Amino acid sequence: MKTKPPLWYTMQAVLSWVLEEIALVAVVLWLLPSLFNINIPLWGLAILMVALAAYSGVMYRVGRQTFFIKPKVAAENIIGSEGVVTRPVAPEGYVKVQGVLWKATCNEIELEMGDEVVVVGIEGLKLIVRLKERTVQDKKTS
Structure with missing residues (x-):
């Protein structure tokens, strides 16, 4: 409309x-x-x-x-999304979220390539991520 x-x-x-x-x-x-x-x-x-x-x-x-035109990526759509680390995040690196490569930071721990992360915030064009908590089912399969 x-x-x-x-x-x-x-x-x-x-x-x-x-x-x-x-x-x-x-x-x-x-x-x-x-x-x-x-x-x-x-x-x-x-x-x-x-x-x-x-x-x-x-x-x-x-x-x-x-x-x-609807925005392609809005902050409320990205926060809570899961992604994968493509370059080590220590404390800054790159993650792929929703098929898009983003610069990311994590203040808690260093993240290695392949780690699964969750977006907890956005600071400008940089995502703030944390390590995805593994569920009991995830631990059984690995």
Whole structure:
């Protein structure tokens, strides 16, 4: 279900468009003739303004689509997930969680390659992990 983008986004887009049009008029009517002796006819200015308005409209629609994209990885989805150590974590290394390689840290113990871990937090783009506790069933199978 699509919803409208936030009001601030639309207001920013309109304000940007108006300021760009004003800047275009200032450049064409004042800057080019006075500094470079280039005179563009008014119909040329009108074409430039329409082209800029069309471009701004297309960019507004493209940018608006980003409000409807769901985040690929959210903190609440990662915390509690299990993963495997791919490079020793002592105290920093790399783990693979949900098929993605993450930089990770563990302050409790050093983790070796192949250890199973659980994500307990996120600090920026770094996962905070701990060693996965083995259940009785896991101990029997190994």
